[in-house]
Amino acid sequence: MRDKLLKVVRKLDTDFEPFGKAEPEESDCGSGCHHFLGLTGEAGREWGVCTNPASTRSGLLTFVHQGCSAFEPIRLDRTLSDEQLRSIIGEASELLKNRRCERVETASPEEAKVPGEQGEYLYYVRTSYFPHIKGHRPTIYRLEPHYHGFVAIPLDARIGGKQRPTVAGRFPARNGEVFKIVRENGEYSYQVPFDGRLQNLKQYQYLSGISIQSLEVLRPFMECVEPEIFDALLESSEARLPTYKNWLDEAEDQLRRWRKGEFWKDEAPASKRELREMLQDAEDTIKRIPTSAVEEQAFVEWMKGIDRSARTLHSVPPPPPSQRPATKR
Numbered sequence: 001m002r003d004k005l006l007k008v009v010r011k012l013d014t015d016f017e018p019f020g021k022a023e024p025e026e027s028d029c030g031s032g033c034h035h036f037l038g039l040t041g042e043a044g045r046e047w048g049v050c051t052n053p054a055s056t057r058s059g060l061l062t063f064v065h066q067g068c069s070a071f072e073p074i075r076l077d078r079t080l081s082d083e084q085l086r087s088i089i090g091e092a093s094e095l096l097k098n099r100r101c102e103r104v105e106t107a108s109p110e111e112a113k114v115p116g117e118q119g120e121y122l123y124y125v126r127t128s129y130f131p132h133i134k135g136h137r138p139t140i141y142r143l144e145p146h147y148h149g150f151v152a153i154p155l156d157a158r159i160g161g162k163q164r165p166t167v168a169g170r171f172p173a174r175n176g177e178v179f180k181i182v183r184e185n186g187e188y189s190y191q192v193p194f195d196g197r198l199q200n201l202k203q204y205q206y207l208s209g210i211s212i213q214s215l216e217v218l219r220p221f222m223e224c225v226e227p228e229i230f231d232a233l234l235e236s237s238e239a240r241l242p243t244y245k246n247w248l249d250e251a252e253d254q255l256r257r258w259r260k261g262e263f264w265k266d267e268a269p270a271s272k273r274e275l276r277e278m279l280q281d282a283e284d285t286i287k288r289i290p291t292s293a294v295e296e297q298a299f300v301e302w303m304k305g306i307d308r309s310a311r312t313l314h315s316v317p318p319p320p321p322s323q324r325p326a327t328k329r
Contacts, residue, residue: 001042001043002046003308004044005043005047005061005063006063008017008061009060009061009062009063009066010061011066012019012056012057014056014057014068014069015057015066015067015152016028016065016066016068017264018170019063019065019116020066021067021070021268022067022068022162023160023161024065024067024160025067025071025162025224026301027067027073028064028065028066028067028071029048029050029062029063029064029066029067029068029188029209030046030064030065030070031073032073033052033071033072033073033074034073034074034075035050035051035055035070035072036048036050036051036062036064036071037049037050040215042260044298045064046063046064047061047062047063048062048064049061049062050062050068052070052072053245054070055068055070067242093213104127105323106123106227110170111129113195114196116171116172119174120172120173120174121173121174121175121196122170122171122172122240122268123138123170123171123172123173123174123179123193123196123198124169124170125157125166125168125169125171125179125181125191126166126167126168126169127140127157127166127167127169127181127189127191128166128181128183129160129164129165129167130164131166131167132159135182135183135184135185136183136184136185137167137183137184138167138181138182138184139154139181139182139276140154140157140167140179140180140181141154141155141177141179141180141181141182142171142173142177142178142179142180143177143179143180143221144154148310149224149313150178150221150224150313152180155169155171155179156169157169162291171260173193174194174217174302175193175194175214175217175218176192176193176194176214176215176218176221176223177193178190178191178218179185179191179192179193179198182211188202189203190202190204190225190229192200192212192218192221194210195214201225201233204232204233204236205299206296207233207299208237208292208295208296208298208299208300209239209292210297210298212298212302215299215302219306221313222265222303222306223307223308223310223311224305224310224313226313227308230303230308231252233270233303233305234300234303236255237296237299237300237303238300240296241293241296241297241300244289244290244292244296245293245296246294247289247322248286248289248290251285251286251289252283252286253284254282255279257281258278258282259279
């Protein structure tokens, strides 16, 4: 259904990127615009019709993230009685409980990103919610292999958004290529793409979830990355190894309690359907933890086998100070 609707929906220049040319903002159609009338059925989660006469999308089929500048939030009638408010809150709470979030570990076929003809994915690299604050304006680089090291190539990016401005750009990249973000104050971080997702090395994400075979493309980079990044990645993985047994014990204990109908205060299901989903999630978690532990151990051994004798990656200089006129904040 999504594919069918995407083929017929009208795209306007005033729509948010990537549908139109307007800068994306936090407040799109799916953020609670009271003019957005959702379709019936499953399609209503992502599709609706704009009923705002002041909007360029008035009367048009609209995807929740197309957005426009005429957004107006839903506001509750302040004249409602306490009893009416309690009833609304109760109904909303029940509705949210029945809408259990789908796990994001495996994307559905229609959501999965597919590489282009050149084997590259298109990545939306974004950073810094505070680019206007002194010292926070970053520049995005791509690290290109060159002889026994890397050359930092600056990439075009721009500030977008109003409420929480970000510096962002869309760039094609292959698995294992590296983006480096450097702020004016010298702070830096790395974002490494794999299969349509970006891994932020400064936040020490779980690279162990990527197969060792796929990680091999990162070996040249890991051989010369700054010691603080390499050591933090290795230490965080080693620190997680002993916790897998505890996680497995806790998950098994939780499943036993739920099967007996024993729930902690914040665990009680709202319906039999929710209970079935909770039990299924718990069983899947118990099956997944041993595999994750093996992947973590394999990642640690892979990291220990990397040759760190020649650290040739030189720091990328911070970008020049912005030429924008100073403004009072």
